[in-house]
Amino acid sequence: MASPGSDGPVADGSAARADGGTGAASEDAAVAVKGLELTYSDGTRAVDGVDMTVPRGEFFGFLGPNGAGKTTTIKVLATLLSPTAGEVTVNGFDVRSDPRKVRESIGYMAQETSVDPELTAAENVRFACEAYGVPRGQRADRVAELLDLVELADVADKRAEEFSGGMKKRLDAATALVHRPPLVFLDEPTTGLDPKARNRLWDYFRRINDRGTTIFLTTQYLEEADQLCDRLSVILDGEIVAEGSPAELKQEVGGEVLEVHFEDGGDARERAADIAREFDPFAGAAVEVTDDGISVTAATAREHGTDLLVALRDAGLTVTGFNVRAPTLDDVFLAITGEEVATESMDAGRAEGEV
Amino acid sequence: MSDPDRKGAADDPSADGGTAESATAGPSAAETAAAGVAGEGGGRSSNTFLGDAWVNFKRWNVKAVRNPFVLVVSLVQPVIFLVLFTEVFGNVAGRAVSDGLPGVSYETYLVPAIAIQVSLAAAVTSGIGLVNDIENGMFEKVLVSPMNRTAVFVGKTAAEVFRIAIQVSIILGLGMLLGAEIETGVVGAAAIVATGIVFSLWFVALSNSLAVLTRDQESTIIGANLLQFPLLFLSSAFLPLSTLPGWIQTFARLNPVTYGVDTARALMLDRDVMTVLEVSRFDGAMNTVVPGFAVLLGLAVGFGAVAVFLLSRASSSDVQ
Numbered sequence: 323m324a325s326p327g328s329d330g331p332v333a334d335g336s337a338a339r340a341d342g343g344t345g346a347a348s349e350d351a352a353v354a355v356k357g358l359e360l361t362y363s364d365g366t367r368a369v370d371g372v373d374m375t376v377p378r379g380e381f382f383g384f385l386g387p388n389g390a391g392k393t394t395t396i397k398v399l400a401t402l403l404s405p406t407a408g409e410v411t412v413n414g415f416d417v418r419s420d421p422r423k424v425r426e427s428i429g430y431m432a433q434e435t436s437v438d439p440e441l442t443a444a445e446n447v448r449f450a451c452e453a454y455g456v457p458r459g460q461r462a463d464r465v466a467e468l469l470d471l472v473e474l475a476d477v478a479d480k481r482a483e484e485f486s487g488g489m490k491k492r493l494d495a496a497t498a499l500v501h502r503p504p505l506v507f508l509d510e511p512t513t514g515l516d517p518k519a520r521n522r523l524w525d526y527f528r529r530i531n532d533r534g535t536t537i538f539l540t541t542q543y544l545e546e547a548d549q550l551c552d553r554l555s556v557i558l559d560g561e562i563v564a565e566g567s568p569a570e571l572k573q574e575v576g577g578e579v580l581e582v583h584f585e586d587g588g589d590a591r592e593r594a595a596d597i598a599r600e601f602d603p604f605a606g607a608a609v610e611v612t613d614d615g616i617s618v619t620a621a622t623a624r625e626h627g628t629d630l631l632v633a634l635r636d637a638g639l640t641v642t643g644f645n646v647r648a649p650t651l652d653d654v655f656l657a658i659t660g661e662e663v664a665t666e667s668m669d670a671g672r673a674e675g676e677v
Numbered sequence: 678m679s680d681p682d683r684k685g686a687a688d689d690p691s692a693d694g695g696t697a698e699s700a701t702a703g704p705s706a707a708e709t710a711a712a713g714v715a716g717e718g719g720g721r722s723s724n725t726f727l728g729d730a731w732v733n734f735k736r737w738n739v740k741a742v743r744n745p746f747v748l749v750v751s752l753v754q755p756v757i758f759l760v761l762f763t764e765v766f767g768n769v770a771g772r773a774v775s776d777g778l779p780g781v782s783y784e785t786y787l788v789p790a791i792a793i794q795v796s797l798a799a800a801v802t803s804g805i806g807l808v809n810d811i812e813n814g815m816f817e818k819v820l821v822s823p824m825n826r827t828a829v830f831v832g833k834t835a836a837e838v839f840r841i842a843i844q845v846s847i848i849l850g851l852g853m854l855l856g857a858e859i860e861t862g863v864v865g866a867a868a869i870v871a872t873g874i875v876f877s878l879w880f881v882a883l884s885n886s887l888a889v890l891t892r893d894q895e896s897t898i899i900g901a902n903l904l905q906f907p908l909l910f911l912s913s914a915f916l917p918l919s920t921l922p923g924w925i926q927t928f929a930r931l932n933p934v935t936y937g938v939d940t941a942r943a944l945m946l947d948r949d950v951m952t953v954l955e956v957s958r959f960d961g962a963m964n965t966v967v968p969g970f971a972v973l974l975g976l977a978v979g980f981g982a983v984a985v986f987l988l989s990r991a992s993s994s995d996v997q
Contacts, residue, residue, distance in 0.1 A: 425823040432821075436818045438736070453724075453729075455728075
């Protein structure tokens with residue numbers, strides 16, 4: 323699963339990839355994109371010079387806030403949009419000159435759940451089998467196998483309109499896999515799902531990837547990318563602003579974020595900040611005074627957070643709440659671009675420990 | 678990077694290669710991959726036009742059966758018309774009819790019109806089906822599949838036409854129960870069903886065009902229903918044109934419903950009933966049926982071309 327080109331987090335993707343996508347690498351790659359631009363007919367430039375190469379077998383994440391150009395890019399790769407400029411090959415086929423070959427060799431799961439509510443789960447999968455030319459003799463087995471994979475075998479003969487959002491998503495995922503495509507595109511597959519449904523989907527995606535399928539996933543949640551992806555590209559306003567493994571991107575942020583709240587005034591917060599800065603385990607951590615307390619970003623925030631709380635109590639400060647959280651996409655963007663980006667938190671209640 | 682102003686659908690196979698090297702080198706690598714995957718699962722049969730059309734024909738038939746409400750409702754209104762018109766207007770209208778067509782009962786006169794009304798009502802649901810597909814993502818799902826896009830719509834339309842054939846047959850049966858007579862027998866009945874099908878095509882195309890333009894279920898239903906009644910009443914459907922005001926006669930001349938109803942009625946009565954076009958090259962009823970079919974086919978081609986244009990534009994999205 324060696325990724326070609328630079329492995330480090332790179333602030334300017336286009337410069338790093340200038341020579342990376344040529345030759346054998348791009349022909350071998352599941353996805354090879356060079357200089358992709360897409361301008362909608364109303365003049366909106368949704369994608370502006372994206373380069374990327376996804377090697378076969380990789381679990382690749384395409385991370386960015388709403389409106390960054392993720393869906394536009396994935397639709398170009400899936401032949402739903404024709405690029406304004408640039409070279410795009412998917413499984414070795416050019417999306418412009420060979421769209422049929424591309425469509426035969428990919429699975430695609432759109433952002434909006436796409437199932438026929440009037441058909442049963444089994445009928446939805448069977449329709450996909452027929453649409454993708456799964457040989458007649460194998461269809462029944464394939465339908466059973468996929469419904470089993472997404473744990474919908476019990477409701478195979480129920481109509482999809484009766485399903486919950488999570489069940490519909492799972493059914494949608496099953497229909498994208500009928501022809502055993504070597505490459506699957508998943509466009510924000512877990513947006514709007516509850517944590518349990520999301521974890522189940524993650525599990526299926528991992529299993530599919532383990533079978534050797536390349537996965538191209540878009541998400542606005544760093545946590546999701548962190549859980550699943552081997553490598554990430556971060557897109558902002560149509561341009562790639564960073565690339566690397568999830569760990570590398572989080573390094574950009576400098577660890578996890580410990581937030582401590584106090585009931586006392588600004589004086590107490592300043593004192594607490596001083597204590598945190600002098601706190602040995604957090605050497606080199608970024609400490610900031612916030613509206614109702616302090617925030618400490620450190621690689622060891624989770625392990626030594628409680629020690630800091632003890633130290634604060636010993637100093638006579640009243641802690642009213644604390645919270646250790648993984649760095650979010652906002653933190654990554656803040657670290658990379660220095661700009662605040664409006665994103666939703668994936669799970670506000672996670673890892674929260676109010677005292 | 679080389680062609681910044683390439684336009685249009687990814688589908689266009691003529692989109693040339695500034696990418697000659699990758700195009701020649703590509704397939705081998707990709708076919709290896711496809712074969713590798715096929716190895717575990719056992720290949721795929723390639724898509725054929727008829728196969729793709731059949732798959733979609735089946736899907737839309739299943740959906741129609743799952744939705745008996747739609748089936749029934751699109752039949753109920755015409756049936757109500759058939760019963761109410763013959764019972765309420767039968768005496769009055771019957772006299773107007775027999776002035777021009779001696780010996781023809783109002784039931785017999787009306788049944789072809791109701792058959793055409795059924796085609797019209799059923800054709801509305803075609804656009805509704807398309808809007809639903811766009812809304813629940815199936816439209817895009819089909820576009821991203823390797824199925825032939827024309828075959829997809831041929832299959833869907835075939836399913837709707839199949840349903841129209843059944844519904845028109847039901848109306849003919851009901852009409853006969855109410856006392857209508859088909860002079861031309863079984864062959865004529867089959868020809869009336871065929872008329873209903875050919876007639877429905879322009880309205881199927883129109884309702885699909887509305888669906889693509891509005892992308893909204895209610896707008897499509899309202900738009901198509903608004904058209905339905907003026908089209909029916911401002912035609913030869915319910916009364917002979919000679920009994921109607923001059924402006925209606927003028928409108929009826931331009932109204933596709935007139936050609937559909939006249940064709941079906943000529944088959945029903947076995948005589949030349951068309952008054953909007955005077956053709957006398959053929960024998961009897963054929964003087965109506967031949968020009969009638971010609972006009973309906975022309976309309977189908979014209980409206981069909983617009984619908985195909987709008988659909989292919991919707992399939993490739995608005996990209997520069």
